Amino acid sequence: MRTQQEERFIKSVVVAAGLVVLAMAVAIAGGQTAAADAADILRLNVGGPAVTDSQGQTWSGDNGTICSGFILTTTHSIAGTTDGALYQDARYAPSLTCTVPVPNHLYQVEFRFAEVYPLYTTPGRRVFTIYAENMPLITNVDIVARAGGPYVAYNVYGYVDVSDGVLNLRLDSTVDTALLNALRVTPIDAVPTSTPTVTLSPTVTPTPTFVNQQxxxxxxxxxxxxxxxxxxxxxxxxxxxxxxxxxxxxxxxxxxxxxxxxxxxxxxxxxxxxxxxxxxxxxxxxxxxxxxxxxxxxxxxxxxxxxxxxxxxxxxxxxxxxxxxxxxxxxxxxxxxxxxxxxxxxxxxxxxxxxxxxxxxxxxxxxxxxxxxxxxxxxxxxxxxxxxxxxxxxxxxxxxxxxxxxxxxxxxxxxxTPTATPTATASPTATQTRTPTQTPTVTPTFLPSKTPTVTPTPTDTGTPTETATPTETGTPTSTSTATPTETPSPTPTTCFDIYEPDNTPAQARAISISGEVPQHRHALAGDQDWVKFPVLPGYVYTIRTFGLQGQNNDTVLDLYAPDGVTLLQHNDDDPVDGGPGSRIDYQSGSSGTYYARVMQLRPDEIWGCQYVYYLQVQRSTATPTPMPARHTVYLPVILAEKEQ
Missing domain, CATH: 2.60.120 (Jelly Rolls)
Structure with missing residues (x-):
């Protein structure tokens, strides 16, 4: 059930009748369900197979038609929830998008997170902002910091008013990549569904036509x-x-x-x-x-x-x-x-x-x-x-x-808005003709629509795995065409790493010098991976590749000056361990943004999905240049009398 605080917020949303996006998120405990008193229109186990949770609710498997990004999976147990299977799979990307066709309505959107990348065990390794309808929804999401550690469930939810038939969500990273484990979309029935008399305009400031949300x-x-x-x-x-x-x-x-x-x-x-x-x-x-x-x-x-x-x-x-x-x-x-x-x-x-x-x-x-x-x-x-x-x-x-x-x-x-004419509140604009027949557009990944408007076609639940060609039960053909055409190959045909394109200095991706170890892949012939990082004078910077995978994988590493053109150092095999990885230790006399490029030794022969490597940049205090040893030399002094 919703708390009184949530109810107050929902009512304030109804009062502000012109708002498009309602972007304040409310954090909730670990694996707690956000809303159990309304019929969900979508429950998606992002990046994973279909799952039945501890409440007996089915979460659809991810076939790639809703959310973008690369898939990450773990078998590690998840704390803080009884539904660990919902958190063991995820998608990740620098900009992760989810597109959900829905009837125009006010929705509660729940995001479920758990940090499942084994190297990200401390706060600050992954930070991102969630946007809904291109408006910030939840800023500076640091899963490890908010959950209290890795492999711990953390859920947040917010409210979004959809007016164009599509719920657009975007998770943009500020540090590394964004990540999402599960997604739930629930219609909020507190929004007036009929009777224009519920416009509440008499009880709220004159003509509540508020727009230009910020x-x-x-x-x-x-x-x-x-x-x-x-x-x-x-x-x-x-x-x-x-x-x-x-x-x-x-x-x-x-x-x-x-x-x-x-x-x-x-x-x-x-x-x-x-x-x-x-x-x-x-x-x-x-x-x-x-x-x-x-x-x-x-x-x-x-x-x-x-x-x-x-x-x-x-x-x-x-x-x-x-x-x-x-x-x-x-x-x-x-x-x-x-x-x-x-x-x-x-x-x-x-x-x-x-x-x-x-x-x-x-x-x-x-x-x-x-x-x-x-x-x-x-x-x-x-x-x-x-x-x-x-x-x-x-x-x-x-x-x-x-x-x-x-x-x-x-x-x-x-x-x-400056216009306070009553026509602005014209309740017909509520177009509460939410085109109920539109719900069949919720193709495979949608749950059997339990909303009251779907009662005419329960058969929709019987064929969730079919492509949405079943004549859309009515008029919503205009909306149904938006998603079915998107079903072709959810990008499994390629295996580019998440930092592509990064083939030139202008496309170089910033890399942290705090020990971050992003995974890269040389997926195509001649592939180049460029990164950039800040350099201060007086420090030694170690750039290295390691953890190479794939037969004959052999990287070469080049370090460039801030102009991205002047080559400062080159290395093939790591001078420390002699392996096929590469390593450069560099001490600069000036500050600036420096560039590093990683390629295969034989870039036209060695490439493909299996050619993976890890890249790391670290900074350490410069070792003082040893000064020549100083010795004290004693010379004899002979005093002789001068003969007269």
């Missing part, structure tokens, strides 16, 4: 732009009531039951990014909780602050220099609201750090802040209902190593 994320020095400096935070400490603790890379939270409390103050400036007349559909605060001191746990509660404060001078006793809190620790009614806006139970993050995101619904606060920026004093973060004394460490807006872990506020909002 998705804005606030994260210091990262979003909406790298120069955004409107976010800040500080820790206030009860045992040091007059001591400032700013700036630091961490926020520390500790209950105040033993008079040792630590609390966080956090704020985001929004007024320059979202107009005051915008409708905030959904807002979400995301905090990265890194670790805790012991096995005890506590609730993390978010309170709205009622007064201004200054991070550089705020302490347990004062909000800013010369301005005391009404009650120490910002406990007074003039300091903050006495009821939390959101609360979540934090898990044990010791001895193994959690290093994962936790999300809080702050929609009501964001609406107030947008409508009246003068009320935006930020938030107080506080631990409550602890099982025992415990302290949690969170990443702060001042964390220096990377901005991607800074606290962030994600806001989905819509701009009202």
């Amino acid at each position: 998705y804005t994320v606030f994260q210091r020095y990262a979003l909406p732009s790298p120069d955004y400096d409107g976010a800040d935070d500080v820790t206030i400490v009860q045992t040091e009531p007059n001591q400032t603790h700013y700036p630091t890379s961490w926020m520390y939270l500790r209950p105040d039951g033993l008079q040792q409390g630590k609390e966080g103050l956090l704020r985001f400036a929004m007024e320059d990014a979202i107009p005051r007349d915008a409708l905030v559909v959904q807002a979400q605060l995301s905090l990265n909780v890194y670790s805790s001191t012991n096995a005890n746990v506590a609730d993390l509660s978010i309170y709205a602050l009622n007064r201004p404060w200054q991070p550089a001078t705020a302490t347990w006793n004062q909000a800013s220099s010369g301005s005391l809190w009404d009650a120490a620790g910002a406990k007074g009614s003039g300091d903050r609201r006495q009821t939390p806006s959101a609360t979540t139970r934090l898990p044990q993050c010791s001895p193994t750090p959690c290093n994962r995101w936790f999300d809080f619904d702050v929609t009501a606060l964001a609406r107030q802040w947008v409508a009246d920026p003068s009320t935006n004093y930020g938030l107080l973060l506080r631990l409550e209902n602890q099982t025992g004394e415990v302290e949690y460490t969170l990443l702060s807006s001042n964390y220096w190593l990377t901005t991607t872990v800074h606290p962030k506020l994600s806001v989905l909002w819509a701009q009202p």
Whole structure:
């Protein structure tokens, strides 16, 4: 069943009747089902065969007609779910797309993830953003970070309003490739299905014709732009009531039951990014909780602050220099609201750090802040209902190593149109003629449509493996032609690696110098693989190929200067182990982006799907050039008397 929070969000979606994409995602626990009270229109085991889950529901096998990408499979067990088979297969690609023909409607889309690549066991190895209808849906998805480790189930879902008969999803990578294990699409029956009287226009702002939807994320020095400096935070400490603790890379939270409390103050400036007349559909605060001191746990509660404060001078006793809190620790009614806006139970993050995101619904606060920026004093973060004394460490807006872990506020909002004519709400535009007969276009990968509109043709369930030539039971021939023509060969006829095309310096793919080991393949005669990476002076860079597969596989490696033309070094066989792999150790005297090219020694003879290799670039501190040894030489001095 949907939670009250979900119901409120759905209702807000209905109110904002002009929105095309509703892009706020809600994270849910491990293998939990997102929606069991509605008939799914699609359940797809991405990259794998048909599966029956623990609820007795059938997930279609992947025949390549819905999602793109390369298939990855594991036999490793999956934690956090009773449906591990749904997470053992996946598709991956730099830009992974899924195209689902559906009737025009509001849908809940659930994405299921588990990191199943054996080398990606730590956060930061795979990061991507999910788009729906070309709008950001879920940003900075790091499966290992969010799930708490590899081979652990992690599900998220969002809401998408489809108006063109096709649900378009895209997962774009920012680090390495995007990955998807399973996909579920469920119609949301909360959308008004008939009776134009349900337009709700009397109860919501005049004529709710909101369009031009926007998705804005606030994260210091990262979003909406790298120069955004409107976010800040500080820790206030009860045992040091007059001591400032700013700036630091961490926020520390500790209950105040033993008079040792630590609390966080956090704020985001929004007024320059979202107009005051915008409708905030959904807002979400995301905090990265890194670790805790012991096995005890506590609730993390978010309170709205009622007064201004200054991070550089705020302490347990004062909000800013010369301005005391009404009650120490910002406990007074003039300091903050006495009821939390959101609360979540934090898990044990010791001895193994959690290093994962936790999300809080702050929609009501964001609406107030947008409508009246003068009320935006930020938030107080506080631990409550602890099982025992415990302290949690969170990443702060001042964390220096990377901005991607800074606290962030994600806001989905819509701009009202200038035309407020009643005809804009003309309920007929709901075109709730959702062309029910269209559902037969859901070809093999669709489940037997259980939606009420499909009752006329239950025979559709009997032939899910047939191509969708069965005369489409009615008029939707225009939509059915979109997918059946796509069924031919879901790219198994080729075996290019996911980095193609990368055959020139201009097509070179960026490679991390943190130990990433992407798999490449020389699939065609004369194939070249180009990569690029940043170089700083004073370091030694090791570029190497290894793990070669295929008979007579023998790589050659070339290193080029930042112009992509000047050859700096060449190597055939690895000088360290003498094998057919290649290795170059290079120390540069200048910074820049350098290029590496990998080819076969006999590129016109050795090629094909079996010719796989791994490529790695690593950086190490330069070994000091040994100085000549210095020796002390003693020479005899003879003093002689001069003869007279």
